[in-house]
Amino acid sequence: MEYQEAKDKFISTWGSLGTLWGINKAMAQIQSLLFISTKALSMEEIMEELKISRGNTSMNLRQLMDWGIVTKELIPGERKEFFTTEKDVQELARHIAKERSRREIKPVIKILKEVSSIKDDGTEKTKELIKQTKALYDLAETADAMMNKIVNQEQNWITKSLLKLIK
Template sequence: MTYAEAKETFISTWGSLGTLWGINKAMAQIQALLFISPNALTTEEIMQELQISRGNTSMNVRQLIDWGIVKKELKAGERKEYYSTEKDVQELARTIAKERSRREIKPVIKTLAEISSVKDDGTAHTKELIKQTKALHDLALTANSILEKTVDHKQNWISKSILRLMK
């Protein structure tokens, strides 16, 4: 496999994985490109490499910045903006986990709490709804708590010790 092939495969694989997990392809591919690039890139370079429009690049870079995954870099004496992504995989995972928790999981937990406290009118339907949404609420709380602990844990999350504990 040549460098060019490896690069293309990586960017396209990352794009597809993103799509599968509800992240748009351009956004995932921009992140992939920055992730393997030794230096920060300009809008022009991103457009060129991924063959996407200026508007698309601008919007998706902004989203990546909103997610806290990409940073703007300004070079002395240059007008253009340069973009770079978080290079440390663990920090990257932490940031993504934190954001998905904040944006998606926490709001669902709140909704589940409301739903599961619906007044019990004694019917089987209502009883089942309460039982099941309570169980889901519990699971979501615990899973989210682990996610958050993981996120705070500065060193070696996904540590060998946890793995050992689970064997």
């Protein structure tokens, strides 16, 4: 496999994975492109490379910046803006996990808490609703806390101990 084929394969795979995780294709592809680029890219270069429109590029770059994984870089003497993504995978994972927790998991946990706190009127169906949503609440809380803990630790400590556990 040559460079170009490998590059295209990577970008399209990452793009389709993004879709499954609630991130749209263009957004995931722009991030992939930046991730393997050796230099910051301009909007023009991104459009050209991925064959997407100016508007699409602009909107998705903004979203990536909102997620905190892409940053503008001003190059002296250049009028246009250049973009780079976080290059360290650990840091990237940390950002993504943090955002997903904030945007998706936390709001669900809040609803689960509300639902599991309704007053028990003694009927079987109410008892079941309370019991099951309480169990989900506990699971979601634990999973969320665990994810944040893992993702916020210093790389080596956690990787080492987990690798020990796994192996």
